[in-house]
Amino acid sequence: MLKIKNLHASIEGKEILKGINLEINPGEVHAIMGPNGSGKSTLSSVIAGREEYEMTDGEIIFEGEDLNDMDPEVRAHKGVFLSFQYPVEIPGVSVTNFIKTAINANRKAHGKEDMPANEMLKVIREKSEMLEIDRKFLSRSLNEGFSGGEKKRNEIFQMAMLEPKLSILDETDSGLDIDALKIVANGVNKLRTENNAVMLITHYQRLLNYIVPDFVHVLVDGKIVKSGGKELAHELEERGYDWVKEGAV
Amino acid sequence: MELKDKLISSFLAFEEGLDPDSNLDSLRNEAIKDFENLGFPNKKDENWKYTSLNSVLKHDYSVFPKKEDAIEYRDIKKYLIHDIDTYDLVFIDGIFSSHLSQTTHDNIDVCLMSSALNKDKYRPVIDNYYNKIAPKSGLNSLNTAFAREGAYIHIHKNKLTDKPIQIINFATGNESSLLLQPRNLVVVDENSHVQIIERHQSLTDHPVLTNSVTEIFADRRAIVDYYKIQNDNSAASLIDNTYIEQKDESNVSVHTFSFGGKLTRNNLNFYQKGERIDSTMKGVTIIEDKQHVDHNTLVHHIQPNCESHQDYKGIFGDSSTGVFNGKVVVEKEAQKINAYQSNNNILADDKATINSKPQLEIFADDVKCSHGCTIGQLDEEALFYLQSRGIPRKEARGLMMYAFANNVLESVKIPEVKKRINKLIASKLEVDLGFNL
Numbered sequence: 024m025l026k027i028k029n030l031h032a033s034i035e036g037k038e039i040l041k042g043i044n045l046e047i048n049p050g051e052v053h054a055i056m057g058p059n060g061s062g063k064s065t066l067s068s069v070i071a072g073r074e075e076y077e078m079t080d081g082e083i084i085f086e087g088e089d090l091n092d093m094d095p096e097v098r099a100h101k102g103v104f105l106s107f108q109y110p111v112e113i114p115g116v117s118v119t120n121f122i123k124t125a126i127n128a129n130r131k132a133h134g135k136e137d138m139p140a141n142e143m144l145k146v147i148r149e150k151s152e153m154l155e156i157d158r159k160f161l162s163r164s165l166n167e168g169f170s171g172g173e174k175k176r177n178e179i180f181q182m183a184m185l186e187p188k189l190s191i192l193d194e195t196d197s198g199l200d201i202d203a204l205k206i207v208a209n210g211v212n213k214l215r216t217e218n219n220a221v222m223l224i225t226h227y228q229r230l231l232n233y234i235v236p237d238f239v240h241v242l243v244d245g246k247i248v249k250s251g252g253k254e255l256a257h258e259l260e261e262r263g264y265d266w267v268k269e270g271a272v
Numbered sequence: 273m274e275l276k277d278k279l280i281s282s283f284l285a286f287e288e289g290l291d292p293d294s295n296l297d298s299l300r301n302e303a304i305k306d307f308e309n310l311g312f313p314n315k316k317d318e319n320w321k322y323t324s325l326n327s328v329l330k331h332d333y334s335v336f337p338k339k340e341d342a343i344e345y346r347d348i349k350k351y352l353i354h355d356i357d358t359y360d361l362v363f364i365d366g367i368f369s370s371h372l373s374q375t376t377h378d379n380i381d382v383c384l385m386s387s388a389l390n391k392d393k394y395r396p397v398i399d400n401y402y403n404k405i406a407p408k409s410g411l412n413s414l415n416t417a418f419a420r421e422g423a424y425i426h427i428h429k430n431k432l433t434d435k436p437i438q439i440i441n442f443a444t445g446n447e448s449s450l451l452l453q454p455r456n457l458v459v460v461d462e463n464s465h466v467q468i469i470e471r472h473q474s475l476t477d478h479p480v481l482t483n484s485v486t487e488i489f490a491d492r493r494a495i496v497d498y499y500k501i502q503n504d505n506s507a508a509s510l511i512d513n514t515y516i517e518q519k520d521e522s523n524v525s526v527h528t529f530s531f532g533g534k535l536t537r538n539n540l541n542f543y544q545k546g547e548r549i550d551s552t553m554k555g556v557t558i559i560e561d562k563q564h565v566d567h568n569t570l571v572h573h574i575q576p577n578c579e580s581h582q583d584y585k586g587i588f589g590d591s592s593t594g595v596f597n598g599k600v601v602v603e604k605e606a607q608k609i610n611a612y613q614s615n616n617n618i619l620a621d622d623k624a625t626i627n628s629k630p631q632l633e634i635f636a637d638d639v640k641c642s643h644g645c646t647i648g649q650l651d652e653e654a655l656f657y658l659q660s661r662g663i664p665r666k667e668a669r670g671l672m673m674y675a676f677a678n679n680v681l682e683s684v685k686i687p688e689v690k691k692r693i694n695k696l697i698a699s700k701l702e703v704d705l706g707f708n709l
Contacts, residue, residue: 071660072659072660073656074652074656094659094664094665095656095659095660096659096660096661096662096663096664096665096668098660099659099660099661099662100662104660105660107657107660110657111651111653111654111657113654113657113658113672113675114675114676114679115674115675115676115678115679116671116672116675121658121661124663124667124671125658125661125662125663128661128662128663128664128667129662132662164675181661185661185662
């Protein structure tokens with residue numbers, strides 16, 4: 024599904040990613056772990072197509088296509104979804120209207136008619152119930168005045184609505200208390216199929232108790248220095264990042 | 273001949289056509305003299321620093337339209353808020369159109385200025401209120417000299433108008449270029465309530481200049497909600513001069529929606545002559561090409577314990593220009609007032625310009641006055657967020673601008689007006705709305 028080869032990326036001339044290789048297949052969950060500043064969020068931003076980042080070398084192949092020259096919305100149409108670490112507040116646009124606009128923009132890109140209003144309502148109801156989202160919440164302005172937990176839950180709600188092939192969850196666990204974490208993780212698990220994949224970006228092992236990864240990769244200074252199974256996450260939790268860092272030199 | 277000279281020499285002919293016994297005779301004569309002395313404002317005037325009338329004054333305007341053009345309801349329906357019942361005052365080239373209008377004298381007077389000026393019955397109201405708060409200025413004096421038609425609205429004590437009133441001024445293509453000078457008077461007595469929608473619409477590509485004067489008096493505990501829809505074509509210009517006097521505990525709001533026209537200047541002035549008064553001014557401006565919109569507001573806090581709220585938003589595309597000049601004067605006696613002013617702008621193109629100038633003159637020491645002004649582009653992070661959900665960049669921009677402008681509509685009290693403005697904003701921004709925000 025996703026093949027990243029020798030990815031180098033920089034922002035304002037500063038190189039952040041220094042040769043990433045990663046392959047994600049349908050049905051898999053990959054966790055990307057690493058200390059602060061190692062390039063985890065940069066990796067997710069580059070895959071989603073954030074303009075400030077410049078890909079200086081390598082390639083990102085998604086479903087056989089090179090993402091490099093695609094606008095962010097085109098990547099979304101292909102099935103890439105990024106759950107933001109810091110979701111943006113957009114006053115004046117309600118959650119419901121935002122998601123309707125997004126759904127129909129994606130349908131349009133695939134040559135489909137707008138989703139009928141009653142069907143839209145039905146899907147919104149189903150998905151919001153799954154994530155235990157209050158209906159009042161849906162009429163509020165997007166992310167405006169939301170708590171950290173509400174913002175993250177709202178991201179997963181959008182993911183549930185858009186049904187992407189590849190979901191990149193950037194620090195989705197930060198700002199969540201344990202109950203909210205369980206709800207979010209439960210939602211992500213329910214959305215998993217053998218045809219989609221999840222890339223979890225996280226600093227801590229905690230989330231991985233609830234969303235169990237097939238692979239764990241450790242990112243240090245813009246490179247993946249170690250890959251392994253879920254047990255690697257436990258080892259990192261116990262021993263910290265220093266021992267892998269040493270191995271990287 | 274320059275327009276000013278032409279107008280002055282036309283005045284004699286104009287006067288001859290009027291009833292010589294008209295009680296406005298001396299007022300008109302005085303006004304034309306004032307206009308002769310003051311002339312049109314120019315850029316040397318601090319209040320007109322950013323707006324030049326030169327391009328609109330160069331036309332050879334016809335001052336007296338020759339005849340009423342035949343307009344059918346179906347031709348103008350779209351310019352009216354037609355999905356609700358309203359009183360309508362429709363003027364075509366400055367002349368009242370009885371077949372398109374719906375007036376009333378049932379507890380309230382919604383009728384013509386011309387009949388109010390000429391009938392004894394209305395004499396006391398005219399004597400008390402006509403030309404009492406519009407200050408002497410070139411434009412006001414010009415209007416006073418020539419005005420003979422417009423809306424006369426008088427809501428009697430303790431009356432609630434059962435439906436909104438629409439004042440619509442159409443200009444047709446009968447004259448090659450036309451100067452219109454409507455004159456409106458709105459008197460709202462104690463404990464009364466009225467909602468008014470005003471629109472100026474040119475139906476021709478010929479130049480039209482409207483110099484309108486509206487005086488509004490809100491007596492104790494009166495409520496006035498006034499909506500100005502300015503979405504005219506690119507050959508039409510409007511100078512709107514509106515003056516509002518408020519008494520104790522009255523509440524007046526004016527919403528100005530400026531979406532089109534060659535040049536639009538809104539002179540909006542509130543005088544708070546009482547306590548516990550609330551004055552609200554809101555505006556949404558969305559323009560493009562070489563259009564120009566200037567909001568010049570004044571709130572004069574004269575007495576204590578009052579509030580004023582100003583919230584103007586603007587989106588300027590292409591090489592359009594905007595001006596916001598918001599003046600708040602707080603007199604020494606006006607303690608414990610709360611004056612809030614906000615002006616936010618988005619420049620959607622590199623060539624667009626906005627001049628924003630708050631002016632606060634505060635002579636009292638126990639007051640809350642705040643003002644804020646922003647000028648910016650759209651937030652790239654937010655655009656990326658929308659794009660990452662599959663919303664194309666152009667639509668994402670439209671959606672964000674729509675959301676930016678649209679929250680001014682929260683205070684619009686007539687749902688159909690809100691809906692109409694909603695749609696106008698969406699179409700101006702080319703946002704395809706599958707929903708109503």
